[in-house]
Amino acid sequence: MSVVSEEKTAQLRAIEESGWGAPFRFLRPDNVAFWVYLLGVGGGALTMLRYFGPGATFYTPALAGGVVLFGLYLVPWLLLLRHHNRFTSQPAGLLAAGFVWGGVAATFWIALPANSALLAIWAKVGGTSFASDWGAGLTAPINEEWGKAIGLVLLIGLAPRLVRSAYDGFIIGAFIGLGFQVFEDVLYVYNGATQLYGVDELGSSLRVFVTRGAAGIVSHALFSAIFCAGLMWVLGRTPGERKVVRGVLTMLMAMVFHFAWDDMAALSGGTVAAAVLPFAIAAVELVALFYVLRHAAGQERRWMRDLLGPEVEAGVIDPALLDAVSGLRKDRRKYRKHLHSRSKARHRLEAAHDLAREIARADGTETPPVTHARQELQRLQT
Numbered sequence: 001m002s003v004v005s006e007e008k009t010a011q012l013r014a015i016e017e018s019g020w021g022a023p024f025r026f027l028r029p030d031n032v033a034f035w036v037y038l039l040g041v042g043g044g045a046l047t048m049l050r051y052f053g054p055g056a057t058f059y060t061p062a063l064a065g066g067v068v069l070f071g072l073y074l075v076p077w078l079l080l081l082r083h084h085n086r087f088t089s090q091p092a093g094l095l096a097a098g099f100v101w102g103g104v105a106a107t108f109w110i111a112l113p114a115n116s117a118l119l120a121i122w123a124k125v126g127g128t129s130f131a132s133d134w135g136a137g138l139t140a141p142i143n144e145e146w147g148k149a150i151g152l153v154l155l156i157g158l159a160p161r162l163v164r165s166a167y168d169g170f171i172i173g174a175f176i177g178l179g180f181q182v183f184e185d186v187l188y189v190y191n192g193a194t195q196l197y198g199v200d201e202l203g204s205s206l207r208v209f210v211t212r213g214a215a216g217i218v219s220h221a222l223f224s225a226i227f228c229a230g231l232m233w234v235l236g237r238t239p240g241e242r243k244v245v246r247g248v249l250t251m252l253m254a255m256v257f258h259f260a261w262d263d264m265a266a267l268s269g270g271t272v273a274a275a276v277l278p279f280a281i282a283a284v285e286l287v288a289l290f291y292v293l294r295h296a297a298g299q300e301r302r303w304m305r306d307l308l309g310p311e312v313e314a315g316v317i318d319p320a321l322l323d324a325v326s327g328l329r330k331d332r333r334k335y336r337k338h339l340h341s342r343s344k345a346r347h348r349l350e351a352a353h354d355l356a357r358e359i360a361r362a363d364g365t366e367t368p369p370v371t372h373a374r375q376e377l378q379r380l381q382t
Helices: 006-018 032-055 060-084 092-126 128-158 166-195 201-218 220-235 244-262 264-268 273-313 319-325 329-339 342-361 368-381
Strands: none
Touching (some): 006 342, 032 092, 032 166, 060 166, 060 201, 128 220, 166 220, 166 273, 201 220, 201 244, 220 273, 244 264, 244 273, 264 273, 273 319, 319 329, 319 342, 329 342, 342 368
16 A cells, blocks of 8 residues: 655645646536636627727728737737746636636627716716716726626636646736737727827827827736735635735725826826826836735745646755745745856746646556656756
């Protein structure tokens, strides 16, 4: 009778809890979340066609310019999010589903009609001046953040094994927010062209790209990453990670940031503060983002350590490499200094992550891909 070591038990538990290595299957006709997702994306697509359709021919240069510019804008974002999707990483198909929900369903099916309705209510309740000053900030954080978060809930329904931790919520939320951000920016390009009656459409597209692109660094991707991490803390889908108070406060923080960004002009009161306030708000948002990111990654880092624990016991991975692959930026920087080589450290970290991924895919058993990944890591360490 074989005895399973504590390290192996912890590894199997980490694989089960994290769901890492489980495939993502989108086509789930037996799952109600699949049909709600299709309803949202289909409804959003129809609304989008109705919105752009009447003027699509006349405003083709503006639309084409917006699509190309913000398509290029996606590239650095995707590289950045790929870097952060590095612990028990999510499949590309799941992240793409989140992006599409944010861009099509949350933007056109939920936010566009809901924002118009709520803005009309604010105008009736407080008058046109009140609605002009405060309406956007009192509307968008409610409709848009919850509209995007519905996508996370549907993805939990579609892939309950894969969406488990606050870090999963953070990464998926960032992709949902990025989809919303890009599609909304194209909408702004189109609206800008219509306001100018088609004059200088490409120039108008470029101006919107510069202003919205710069603001996008601390916009929807950030709001949704924070909000969805908070939602996952509230839901507590992994043992020991349910923190309702922290989750609610995190969600409220994202909504406050959204409010402050949309009502910045009213908050500055038309004074000189208008020139300083955007930078002050952006600085606070980025500090909060990295604070949430660090705390959300705690469970993922523990899973990574448990996944590679037996490899440390077998001498395949040394403790310094384990600290680096499961640690924070300071741990990776320390490992680079330890090796006196940035390239060696990067290759070994990538190889250790590849080994962890193959172990998870194999459910902790020995398979040819696991053996190959282990041999590759050992080769890099000789």
